[in-house]
Amino acid sequence: MTSKGRVTIREVAERAGVSMATVSRVLSGNHPVPASTRARVLRAARDLDYVANAHARALVGGGRKMVAVVLRQVTSPFYAQVAEGVEAEAAARGWLCLVGTTGGDPGRELEFVQLMREEGARLVILVGGVVEDDAYRERVAHYAQALASAGARLVLCGRPAPDPDIPALVVEFDNEAGARAITGHLLSAGHRRIVFLGGLPGNTALDARVAGYRAALAEHGLGPEAAHVVDCGLGRAAGHRAMTELLKAGGVPGPGDTATPETATSGTATRDTATRDAANPGTATPDTAPARFTAVFAGDDMVAAGALRAIADAGLRVPQDISVVGYNDIPLAEDFNPPLTTVRTPAEELGRAAVRIALRDPEHAAGAHHLLGTHIVVRDSVQPPPPGREDGGSTPV
Helix, strand or coil: CCCCCCCHHHHHHHHCCCHHHHHHHHCCCCCCCCCHHHHHHHHHHHHHHCCHHHHHHHHHCCCCCEEEEEEECCCCCCHHHHHHHHHHHHHHCCCCCCCCEECHHHHHHHHHHHHHHHHHHEEEEEECCCCCCCHHHHHHHHHHHHHHHCCEEEEEEECCCCCCCCCCCEECCCCHHHHHHHHHHHHHHHCCCCEEECCCCHHHHHHHHHHHHHHHHHHHHCCHCCCEEEEEECHHHHHHHEEEEEHHCCCCCCCCCCCCCCCCCCEEEECCCCHHHHHCCCCCCCCCCCCCEEEEEEECHHHHHHHHHHHHCCCCCCCCCCCCCCCCCCHHHHHHHCCCCCEEEHHHHHHHHHHHHHHCCCCHHHHCCEECCEECCCCCCCCCCCCCCCCCCCCCC
């Protein structure tokens, strides 16, 4: 896949040594052509990276009104909701929607983008946070230019554009503001020892949530040392494992427990201060458990689900012993035990907006950036810390 200017049918014909009419017959597949001629034309088209212009095909009735959405996985409730939004908006306009998954593999993502370019998809939507490194920046610029050269459009949904000049539409929501608001909710309830569970250094979405968490602590007069970020990644299993390790490390006392926190090192990395982050960018060093934390801010609702299970397994209660909040407000969040206080992200609207904005103003969509809002959904997983533990102290006996 190349990002050079659009190759024309004339260039393919010249390379193959045939007429443009012959090239058209071969590529349409609707007319008999000698096998040797067909092979020569297809080889020339492949060598030149020729892709028939989707808009030109549409003018003659051969274009596909098709949008492709590329996800990390379909089992994640968040990704599924975004895909549902894309499908709903596409269907309302009479377009087809194709869904592909990559498992986080950049190679599979490249193959899918190339396939959709060749098949004439008008929009290719890439969904979800990523590690924004040089390889990602180069890859996305490559996608955007190559799709544009074929008359298609790249949409980045919930992930940033590495360069505002590349021809890609960005539609995302304000991760940092949502994290700042939910952390403020915990602080307003009286919590001062709050753990962020679910960091993943370099991931654009989670880094923004960590930034919002730190900002809220600072706004309430707490120093950098008050921040405790556990880099366990996302998913229920990750949340359960990390929460179990924190509880074993003595971070939360049980009823009547006056023991001091135990020093423990585990496979879960903890970033305890902004100073350490600055000294070791992109790294995390295992450290002691945060002293007597009273609340957990889970990086997403599935991390929260794992944390809730680990807390219950330890014989502790939410919110009486530990308050827990999440992020995304997946459909099951209100059915957790207890129902989860969380940040509602406009997942389905994110998918709808990606299609709607790209098709509403196609000439000006490229390079545009649209930011959707978030808000807190208050349920039953937060209450003030137990008496005597507002600042992380032991429960009185």
